[in-house]
Each structure stands twice: as C-alpha cells, then as structure tokens.
Amino acid sequence: MAQKYDKADVERRMTGAVESLKGDLSGLRTGRANVALLDPVMVEVYGALMPLNQVATVSAPEPRMLSVQVWDRANVIPVEKGIARSNLGLNPSIDGQTLRLPLPDLTEERRKDLAKLAGKYAEGAKIAIRNVRRDAMELLKDDEKKKQISEDERKRLEDEVQTLTDRYIKDVDAATEAKEKEILQR
Numbered sequence: 001m002a003q004k005y006d007k008a009d010v011e012r013r014m015t016g017a018v019e020s021l022k023g024d025l026s027g028l029r030t031g032r033a034n035v036a037l038l039d040p041v042m043v044e045v046y047g048a049l050m051p052l053n054q055v056a057t058v059s060a061p062e063p064r065m066l067s068v069q070v071w072d073r074a075n076v077i078p079v080e081k082g083i084a085r086s087n088l089g090l091n092p093s094i095d096g097q098t099l100r101l102p103l104p105d106l107t108e109e110r111r112k113d114l115a116k117l118a119g120k121y122a123e124g125a126k127i128a129i130r131n132v133r134r135d136a137m138e139l140l141k142d143d144e145k146k147k148q149i150s151e152d153e154r155k156r157l158e159d160e161v162q163t164l165t166d167r168y169i170k171d172v173d174a175a176t177e178a179k180e181k182e183i184l185q186r
Contacts, residue, residue, distance in 0.1 A: 043078050
C-alpha cells in the first residue's frame with residue numbers, strides 16, 4: 001500500500017532520533033560510575049548481537065566501579081569482548097561470572113576523546129533526522145503527483161517539515177553541547 005505524508009509519523013521518527021542520541025550520550029562517562037555507561041555495549045551470544053542488559057545485570061557498587069553479573073557462565077568471555085569492543089576505555093577483571101570494571105580517572109586526552117565520540121553520536125542523530133526529512137519530502141512529491149495535494153499545499157508542508165527538522169537538529173546540538181561541557185569539566 002502506498003504511503004501518504006503523515007506529520008505525526010515524521011515527528012515520532014525525529015523524536016526517536018533525539019531520544020536515541022540522549023541514550024547514547026548518557027552512556028558516556030563523566031567520572032562517576034553509572035550503569036547507563038554500558039547501555040551501548042552489544043555482546044555476541046547465541047549467534048546474535050544482543051544488548052549487554054539482556055545477558056547480564058549491571059550495577060554500580062562503588063562510586064568508581066561497575067559490576068557486571070553475567071547470567072550464563074558461557075557468556076562471560078563474549079561479554080568481556082563486547083565491553084572491550086565498545087571503545088569505552090574500560091578494562092574488566094573477571095571473577096567467576098562477575099566482571100568488575102574499575103573506572104580510571106579521566107585524563108585530558110580521554111576527555112577530548114569522549115567529547116569527540118559525543119560529536120560522532122550527534123552527527124549520527126542529525127543524519128537520521130535528515131533521512132526522515134528526505135522521506136517526508138519524497139512522500140509529499142508522490143502525494144502531489146497522485147493529485148492528492150496541490151503544489152501550494154506541497155510547498156507549505158515542505159516548509160513545515162523543514163521547520164521540524166531545524167527544531168530537532170537544535171535539540172541534538174543542545175544535548176550534545178551539554179554533554180561535552182559535562183565531559184570536559186574537571
């Protein structure tokens with residue numbers, strides 16, 4: 001069935017991109033242990049890539065320590081590899097089915113790396129928002145071709161889509177700027 005332009009769907013998808021970014025940013029550490037730090041970690045188990053929280057329990061028993069309790073002993077090594085691949089700068093030590101992750105002090109270089117990573121996450125969110133804009137614009141052109149809307153209506157709706165895009169890009173910039181400021185402060 002042919003799709004039709006739907007403003008609510010466009011807003012939902014753009015909001016999803018911003019929320020996804022905020023989740024990614026919450027995983028960037030700022031010096032204190034936070035279980036959200038491991039949210040972006042994916043682990044290859046049972047022949048599939050799964051989020052860490054689906055194979056283990058993450059806790060913060062101390063201000064500078066995370067603990068990962070793996071549910072299945074066979075998944076301890078894959079969880080360790082997933083954490084290593086995540087590029088978070090954490091070195092787990094294995095104790096049975098528990099991985100302990102001491103959080104090292106953030107060096108100036110590591111702070112800058114984390115700020116760059118925040119920027120990379122932001123760029124991904126902006127791309128997602130622009131892709132939603134592109135899809136909406138294509139739907140509007142299709143609607144006009146099918147004579148469901150007039151040329152004037154298409155132009156008005158395209159302006160509306162661009163306004164939404166600009167608003168969500170500003171949200172991305174604001175969230176990223178706040179996180180970078182938090183990362184870079186000592």
